[in-house]
Structure formats: C-alpha cells, structure tokens
Amino acid sequence: MGNFKGHALPGSMFLVVGLWWAGKSSFWYATRSKLSAAHLSSRAVQRRLEVIEGATILSFSVIGMLAEQFSAHGPRLHLYDYAERQWHCLMNWQHATMYLFFGLAGAVSLTVHATGSAPLALDRMLLGVAFFTEGFLFLHHLHGRAVLDAHIHQLLLYAVFGGAATACLEVFHRGNVLLELLRASLCLLQGSWLWEIAFVLYPPSGVAEWDLKDHSNLMFVTMCYCWHFGFSLLTVSAVYCTVCWVVQSKLKRTQPMELGLLKTTDKEQESEDEI
Structure with missing residues (x-):
C-alpha cells in the first residue's frame, strides 16, 4: 500500500461499494414507500442482492490480502526476518489485517x-468492527x-470511524435510509480520499511535487477534504434522485397496463352476465 497502486486499489474498492450501497438503499426506500412497487423488492430479491454484496466484499478483501502479501x-x-532480527x-x-476484517464482514x-x-443484525455489527479495525490500524502506523x-x-480517520459508528447504529436501527445513505457517502469519501493520498504522496510521474512540511499545504489539504465530502454527498444525492425517478417511471408505465387488464376483465365479466 506504500505506493500509488496500493492506495488506488482500495480506493477503487471503496468507491464501487459506496455507489452500490447508495443505489441499493435508494431502491429499497423508493419501493418501500410505495405500495404499488412492493413487488419490485420482494424478500427473495433482497436476499439475493445481499448475498451478491457479501460475496463481492469477500472477493475484494481476498484480492487485497493477496496483493499485500505477494506483490x-x-x-x-513471512512475518519475522530471523537473519536481520526484525519484523x-x-x-x-497491517493492510492485510485490514482486508482480513472486511473479508470476515463479507x-x-x-x-x-x-x-x-x-441474527440479521450480525452483518452490520461485523461491518462496524471492520471499519473500526481499519481506523485503529491507521491511527497507530503514522x-x-x-x-x-x-x-x-x-483526515481519512474521520471517514473511517464515521463509517464504523454508522454501521453500529444500523445494528439497532436497521432499514433507516438516512443511516444507510450516510454510510454510503462516508465509504465514497474513503475511496476518493485514498485516491487523493495516492496523487499527493505517490504521484504517477515519480517526482515529489508537494512540500510535506509546508503548513499552507496542510490548510489546502484540509479544505480539499471538505470538498471530497461535499462531492460524496452530492453523488449519493444524485444516485438517490436517479433511482427514485427510475422507480417512479417504472410504476407509471406499469399502472396503465394494469388498468387495461382490469378493464378487459370487467368487459369479459359483463359479456358473461349478458349471456
């Protein structure tokens, strides 16, 4: 992880998962809030999507562990070098350990x-533990x-521990769309900020362009972090609005068909009565 690719890989994973969470939570809320859309989010569909999500997170975690170990x-x-007498x-x-806990969550x-x-809430509890472990490891290797x-x-730790707290709250308030969308936005923030770290500390050109001791750079990076958070909130909002619009459009197309079927059935019944 101590290079550009090492930050871009987990950053991309968090971006993909964050977008998935935003779309899934928006879809569940849009279909739950309308009785006519209940058929779009049956328990079988929900279970199938949750299984796909768990398998994806587990696959990403295994890829991350293998990349950290065999790059x-x-x-x-090898954990200890006996020849040099050091770890x-x-x-x-540490990074492989982080991936391990996300793998356990998956x-x-x-x-x-x-x-x-x-228990149903166990998945959210392990997800919160995974986020907490990630933050704990990052906190103690700086x-x-x-x-x-x-x-x-x-700065990354704010998003990490925020994700841990949100996931733990979902253990007791499962299905709360605000908590789910907040978790998605914090996950997107992690992903985009890992890409930012990659460009600042390990630029692809190989030439260090940032003075790591300049206080003005600290001020700019902090402001940039706020921009990333704002962008993640806007992205989640855009996904939410898009999903709700798609569901609403789907319902508008299906309702006339259902009315047509009802009218046809009524006519058939009337003709039978006449006979």
Whole structure:
C-alpha cells in the first residue's frame, strides 16, 4: 500500500461499494414507500442482492490480502526476518489485517443472508468492527512520518470511524435510509480520499511535487477534504434522485397496463352476465 497502486486499489474498492450501497438503499426506500412497487423488492430479491454484496466484499478483501502479501515487495507470508532480527514488512501486514476484517464482514453477511442461521443484525455489527479495525490500524502506523503525510492520513480517520459508528447504529436501527445513505457517502469519501493520498504522496510521474512540511499545504489539504465530502454527498444525492425517478417511471408505465387488464376483465365479466 506504500505506493500509488496500493492506495488506488482500495480506493477503487471503496468507491464501487459506496455507489452500490447508495443505489441499493435508494431502491429499497423508493419501493418501500410505495405500495404499488412492493413487488419490485420482494424478500427473495433482497436476499439475493445481499448475498451478491457479501460475496463481492469477500472477493475484494481476498484480492487485497493477496496483493499485500505477494506483490513485488510483499512479505510473502513471512512475518519475522530471523537473519536481520526484525519484523518483516509490517505495513503490508497491517493492510492485510485490514482486508482480513472486511473479508470476515463479507463472509458473515453471506452466512446471514444465504443460510438464515445467524441474527440479521450480525452483518452490520461485523461491518462496524471492520471499519473500526481499519481506523485503529491507521491511527497507530503514522509515527515518524512527515507532517503532511501524517495529516492526510489522519483526515481519512474521520471517514473511517464515521463509517464504523454508522454501521453500529444500523445494528439497532436497521432499514433507516438516512443511516444507510450516510454510510454510503462516508465509504465514497474513503475511496476518493485514498485516491487523493495516492496523487499527493505517490504521484504517477515519480517526482515529489508537494512540500510535506509546508503548513499552507496542510490548510489546502484540509479544505480539499471538505470538498471530497461535499462531492460524496452530492453523488449519493444524485444516485438517490436517479433511482427514485427510475422507480417512479417504472410504476407509471406499469399502472396503465394494469388498468387495461382490469378493464378487459370487467368487459369479459359483463359479456358473461349478458349471456
């Protein structure tokens, strides 16, 4: 993770998952709020989508763990270097641990929704634990870094711990669309900010363009973080409005067909009465 690709990969994963959460939550809310759209979100459909989500998160996590362990400079499952008498690639091990907990969250989600043998709220609880573990690991591996490097990672922690708190609240308030959309926006914020970290600390050109000790850069990066958060909220709002519009359009097209079928049935009944 200590390079451009190492930040872009998890950033892309968080962006994909955040967009998925925004679309899924918007769809559930749009169909729940209208009785005529109840057939669009049956329990079977919901369970199928939750299983797909859990499998996707688990797959992303396995890919991340393998990338951290078996990349060009990865530890390849060696934790301690006995020749040098020191720990080996601890940063890679920390990132792999982060992926491990998200993998556990995905596996638990699969178990809950595919088998029904576990409490329904367990998936949200493990997701909150995964976010908390991510923030806890990031919090304790910034020692000795340059000022801007540490600050830009600390800003990420607000989104991470915010996601953990939101997921834990969903354990007790499941189906609350505001909490679900907030979780989606914080996930998008994580993804976009990881891309920002990649461009600031590891520019693709290979030339360091940022002074890591300049206080004005800290002020700009903090302001930029607020822009990212605003962009994530706008993105979730756009997804919500688009999904609601699509559902409403779908209902407008199906209602005339249903009225036509009802009229045809009434005519048939009248003709039978006449006979």
